[in-house]
Amino acid sequence: MLKRVNRVALIGTGFVGSSYAFALLNQGITEELVLIDLNKEKAEGDAMDLNHGLPFAPSRTKIWYGDYKECGEADLVVITAGANQKPGETRLDLVEKNTKIFKGIVEEIMASGFDGIFLVATNPVDILTYAVWKFSGLPKERVIGSGTILDTARFRFLLGDYFDVDTRNVHAYIIGEHGDTELPVWSHADIAGTSISEWTNNKDGFNQEDLDQLFLNVRDAAYHIIERKGATYYGIAMGLVRLTKAILENENSVLTVSAYLDGEYGQKDIYIGVPAVVNRRGVRQIVELDLNEEEKAKFKNSVQVLKKTMEPVFKHF
């Protein structure tokens, strides 16, 4: 029997979208990739350019630029379209602008007969993932935001760098809003099963201020990169590819994504970054970390900040 062909539809081929497409092609994860953008010429140009890399790719990916009708047969729709963060602008400032854009996009996708999984990266990602869930009417499990996948990657990278250990052996999570109120879960951060506090005891010249600064560098990384080069895209693109693989290959991988909480962490009716088991059906289950009191309070604050921002917006929609 022939293996079923996977199709990914990418909406938005800007910095993030085109980097995602490039990384996806290089890892040979999907058989079909359709590129859609308001700027058709950009999507067409990207399709041409990416196709010219096919002789060097690990496997065949059919890539073309298309329109929303072609989402009907997609297994996964990845949305990276919309306005991006300008210098000095917070992710939450983008909310009104992008919610409006999303209503139109999601309506067109659903009109194509799409019945797969949505993966959202556009900022403010937690709120726009909630918007996609509302506008699409799909079950909550099948609407996922990239959440704190990138922040968690930055955290793992910096911890690995600080202790001089391969980042892939660092297990640590950033949870909450993908933005200013996110928090590190120090109580469950470990390297190869050994707590960060033990690693700090054995580190010459260690001081707590270093770890506090390390988290600030995670939280503010986007601002630092945007100041230097105007946008961030490689890290998130690789995070989105990682998620795509976990979904299409039914991996049951634990990744920090923006998932819908329905009582987990004591919260309801919110999309926010938490570790979750991800597979072919989307979010199989949320992993509830046993947070300490300080972490609980910070997480609650993050939920409240998001809810406060969302309330006025969703009154119009």
Ligand SMILES: NC(=O)c1ccc[n+]([C@@H]2O[C@H](COP(=O)([O-])OP(=O)(O)OC[C@H]3O[C@@H](n4cnc5c(N)ncnc54)[C@H](O)[C@@H]3O)[C@@H](O)[C@H]2O)c1
């Ligand atoms: N989740 C994360 O961790 C993370 C990280 C980096 C960037 N982002 C976000 O990703 C988004 C994209 O960033 P970027 O740097 O690629 O921006 P960009 O401006 O380079 O690309 C946006 C693309 O969206 C397209 N677009 C705009 N309106 C559209 C519509 N109605 N329909 C279809 N396409 C439309 C534009 O033509 C453009 O090609 C931003 O919201 C940014 O904040 C998220």
